[in-house]
Amino acid sequence: MNPAVGIAAFAAVSLATAVIGFYGLRISRTTGDFYVASRTVRPWWNASAIGGEYLSAASFLGVAGLILLSGTDALWFPVGYTAGYLMLLLFVAAPLRRSGAYTIPDFTEARLDSRVVRRVTSVVVVMVGWLYIVPQLHGAALAIRATTGLPAWVGQVAVVAVVCVTVVSGGMRSITFVQAFQYWLKLTALAVPILFILFVLADSGTPAVAAASTNPTGAAPAGLYQNISLLVALLFGTLGLPHVLVRFYTNPDGQSARRTTLIVLGLLSVFYLFPTAYGLVGRMFAPHLAQSGQADALVLLLPGELVGGTAGDLLSALVVAGAFAAFLSTTSGLVVSLAGVISQDLFGGSVKGFRRAAVISAVVPLGIASMTGSLALAGSVGLVFAFTASTICPVLLLGIWWRGLTDAGAIAGMVTGAVLCGGAMVAGAVLGAGGTPTWLAQPAAWTVPAAFAVMVLASRATRDRVPRTITRLMTRLHTPERPLATER
Amino acid sequence: MPDSPLFTAAAIAVIAAAIAVVVAVGLKVLRSFRELGTDAERATYKTLHTASRAGQHLRTGLNPAGAAKASRQLRSLLGCDALAITDASGVLAWDGAGEELKPLLMELSAGVFDGGHTAVIPAGEVQELAQGKGGVATRPDVERAAVIAPIKAGTRVVGVVAAFAPAAGAGLVRATSEVADWVATQVELAELDASRTLLMEAEVRALRAQISPHFIYNSLNAIASFINTDPVRARELVVEFADFTRYSFRRHGDFTTLAEELRCIDRYLLLERARFGDRVQVSLRIAPEVLSTVIPFLSLQPLVENAVRHGLEAKEGPGHITITANDSGAFAEVTIEDDGVGMDPEQLRAVLAGHGEGDHVGLRNVDARLRQVYGDDHGLVIETAPGEGTLITMRVPKSQPRHDA
Numbered sequence: 001m002n003p004a005v006g007i008a009a010f011a012a013v014s015l016a017t018a019v020i021g022f023y024g025l026r027i028s029r030t031t032g033d034f035y036v037a038s039r040t041v042r043p044w045w046n047a048s049a050i051g052g053e054y055l056s057a058a059s060f061l062g063v064a065g066l067i068l069l070s071g072t073d074a075l076w077f078p079v080g081y082t083a084g085y086l087m088l089l090l091f092v093a094a095p096l097r098r099s100g101a102y103t104i105p106d107f108t109e110a111r112l113d114s115r116v117v118r119r120v121t122s123v124v125v126v127m128v129g130w131l132y133i134v135p136q137l138h139g140a141a142l143a144i145r146a147t148t149g150l151p152a153w154v155g156q157v158a159v160v161a162v163v164c165v166t167v168v169s170g171g172m173r174s175i176t177f178v179q180a181f182q183y184w185l186k187l188t189a190l191a192v193p194i195l196f197i198l199f200v201l202a203d204s205g206t207p208a209v210a211a212a213s214t215n216p217t218g219a220a221p222a223g224l225y226q227n228i229s230l231l232v233a234l235l236f237g238t239l240g241l242p243h244v245l246v247r248f249y250t251n252p253d254g255q256s257a258r259r260t261t262l263i264v265l266g267l268l269s270v271f272y273l274f275p276t277a278y279g280l281v282g283r284m285f286a287p288h289l290a291q292s293g294q295a296d297a298l299v300l301l302l303p304g305e306l307v308g309g310t311a312g313d314l315l316s317a318l319v320v321a322g323a324f325a326a327f328l329s330t331t332s333g334l335v336v337s338l339a340g341v342i343s344q345d346l347f348g349g350s351v352k353g354f355r356r357a358a359v360i361s362a363v364v365p366l367g368i369a370s371m372t373g374s375l376a377l378a379g380s381v382g383l384v385f386a387f388t389a390s391t392i393c394p395v396l397l398l399g400i401w402w403r404g405l406t407d408a409g410a411i412a413g414m415v416t417g418a419v420l421c422g423g424a425m426v427a428g429a430v431l432g433a434g435g436t437p438t439w440l441a442q443p444a445a446w447t448v449p450a451a452f453a454v455m456v457l458a459s460r461a462t463r464d465r466v467p468r469t470i471t472r473l474m475t476r477l478h479t480p481e482r483p484l485a486t487e488r
Numbered sequence: 489m490p491d492s493p494l495f496t497a498a499a500i501a502v503i504a505a506a507i508a509v510v511v512a513v514g515l516k517v518l519r520s521f522r523e524l525g526t527d528a529e530r531a532t533y534k535t536l537h538t539a540s541r542a543g544q545h546l547r548t549g550l551n552p553a554g555a556a557k558a559s560r561q562l563r564s565l566l567g568c569d570a571l572a573i574t575d576a577s578g579v580l581a582w583d584g585a586g587e588e589l590k591p592l593l594m595e596l597s598a599g600v601f602d603g604g605h606t607a608v609i610p611a612g613e614v615q616e617l618a619q620g621k622g623g624v625a626t627r628p629d630v631e632r633a634a635v636i637a638p639i640k641a642g643t644r645v646v647g648v649v650a651a652f653a654p655a656a657g658a659g660l661v662r663a664t665s666e667v668a669d670w671v672a673t674q675v676e677l678a679e680l681d682a683s684r685t686l687l688m689e690a691e692v693r694a695l696r697a698q699i700s701p702h703f704i705y706n707s708l709n710a711i712a713s714f715i716n717t718d719p720v721r722a723r724e725l726v727v728e729f730a731d732f733t734r735y736s737f738r739r740h741g742d743f744t745t746l747a748e749e750l751r752c753i754d755r756y757l758l759l760e761r762a763r764f765g766d767r768v769q770v771s772l773r774i775a776p777e778v779l780s781t782v783i784p785f786l787s788l789q790p791l792v793e794n795a796v797r798h799g800l801e802a803k804e805g806p807g808h809i810t811i812t813a814n815d816s817g818a819f820a821e822v823t824i825e826d827d828g829v830g831m832d833p834e835q836l837r838a839v840l841a842g843h844g845e846g847d848h849v850g851l852r853n854v855d856a857r858l859r860q861v862y863g864d865d866h867g868l869v870i871e872t873a874p875g876e877g878t879l880i881t882m883r884v885p886k887s888q889p890r891h892d893a
Contacts, residue, residue, distance in 0.1 A: 045776075100782065102818065102887030110889030127501070134497055175815070176777055249886070250777050340818045354817035372496045425498040464552050476892065 005313050006147030009321040014162045020178050043256050047263035049176045050247045052183035056330035057139025060323055062378030065295035067279025073222045077378050078272035080231050084238025089261035092239050094254030095400045095477040103341050111399045113467040114407035122345045124391045125242045129338040133331055133365035135380040140327045146297040147320050160366045163332045167358045182329035189322020190274035193303045193315040200307050226442050233444035237385025240392030243333035296377050335362045386444035390417030390451045406465040413455025420447040538565050546674035550647055555581035566663050570652040586652055597636045597648045604645050606637040606665045608656045635661050637668035641676050710763040725762055728755045743891045747779040749788045760796055773812040778820035782888045784857050790850030791824045791880050799828025819883045827877040
């Protein structure tokens, strides 16, 4: 592929992000348009923004790569990523919006009336955020290497630099619109090329190299335990993602938070059709990519492989642009919410502190990413979900739905979840690919229940520590803001 | 995926965390071995340290959680077998042995509540009472006397401190009385804290902005002038006026959302424009993310009114007001800028400090309320000079779980 294509696509996406971020679609009218200004973001916009922020490198590149490698087993990933939103819709979206807390640490502090819980939650949130940024940077490294042939670190540094510059210079002021734009860019970048590819294939009658059911790597199919564990991780993990939760505060009330989530479900379902299509087409027409270890780059390479020529270059450019939109949007969303948490807890919440925190939250994962290699993006992100599901998710769910949660219980549960899940991840790293038993490689099925159990038991044991304001808080979380009839 | 990068990343993170913990613990231990002074100094330090730790727990008043933690500290201070703290209605905390006596404590201390003096109850009497109760099983081999001292806030007895020991010597009695007095001081401090909070709330309520009488008068006059020439517009303006007053006279809640406040400003400006015509131009740049931010009720409208009244009214020709709201990390930043006649900074400072007489009472009111609610870092920031216009900046935290809009 022509290296200039990749660079041009990356530059174009970065520029568009920056421009929309700075001047953007921020409402800027003169007299008389107050009503427009005082109307909050429409659920459609907000849903697109959530979609933009949520669809990371794992969704854009990883899912197709996994389908190429392991076939239908990998379909659990898009199912889980999407269904996680159903959990969010049912259990978290509206009450969290009503709580008035802006970050997860804010929520736990308000709910449990304890500074210590806040600290612990902050640490966990920052860890989750960092772990989640790392695969994005690996994706960037992979995309740069596969499309331009430049060394891998260039992609990582470029993404971190663009994110740092836009966030620090205040370019994320209209973050909702930036993220909404990114969603539609990502969708287009996947949809247009695959449609082209399908037309070309249908037209020219290119013979399929293999049947859809062939297994290019010969890997054993995943067992029942693995699939259940993965689903538990994805379903519960989505609840606790810091950058996703922040978006809900853009909704004016709990009801529109629910409606937004419903639209997000639709948007995600549409989106995931396309990586699946890439995976299947790749399986049938380009199985050699799986053997050469380039599965994650499948989406990027397929247009060039199957269409070729100038059209292939243009389509590749579009896909590369979409991929970078994925890295940039998820990374900047995470950096903004991490910087919010870090600056509040470490720098007292000043403007300067926020900038400093933004740089810290982008550069640390860069360090981690450059020290580690990139393998199976969707898998790495799945582990981050497992970690979130065993730490933040129990606090949120029990905090919202159970009066008996205490600060001691919350801390005990989070620490248990973090130690178990983190321990499993470390053990997996030490034992290596071959030696890790399934229950260690996919820990969510036992770490999540363990975290819940410890949280409940420790709360029961410290029953006298239930905050005295609990009834008021619970009322606030669960009562609709405005009775429909009274307000105009 | 076991040797995926995340495993390695997690491994590195865990190792780094472990090193950090070891270093931190090591430093703590090292520090504790440093020079600590003579035995007497150390005893003094230990007593004061225990007392101040217990004091922290009592600063929220007499409640079970605080009392439980404090009783642990206080028992080590008195060196008795068991220590209990009660309030007027029941036992709040019991630390140490002999918990089977807990149901009896209120009965034992009835005299103390009545008389307000420290009581010493010999072991035999405690035992007798326990047997009299029948249901309470005590162990005959462990006999404990009780020293019960009142916690007096003012002249009321709000609770008691009860110490149980095999023998109630004069030393224990004196010490228990002192501890009870000390607890009383903490409780009084807690009450002081509570009343200070109440005072602040009352002050905020008293400061609650009111729309200026001038504005009502001027608006009604402006509307009156339209009644004959443009009855339709007059009617619309009256409706706007009604909506505006309904918002600003509402009784419930001290907080509102930025979106609601902007709507109120819109109505206000509509009415002002009826008077000034095109002399007042307004532009808005609002980031939608902050529209649902909670702000004190009527905290922006007085600022806009100030810009119209003092910035543009005195100026010749059209004037321009720009209102922006930005998302800035954990805060929402709202600015109101006008290109009017500006103010003298010294005079403004005097007004904000509450000394100056004058027309900028609205600014002082908003500034005082913001400081009350969010702390001194969140007062208004006003940049102005005579003839140079005025820029007012307000920064409020986006996260306010305790404030209902």
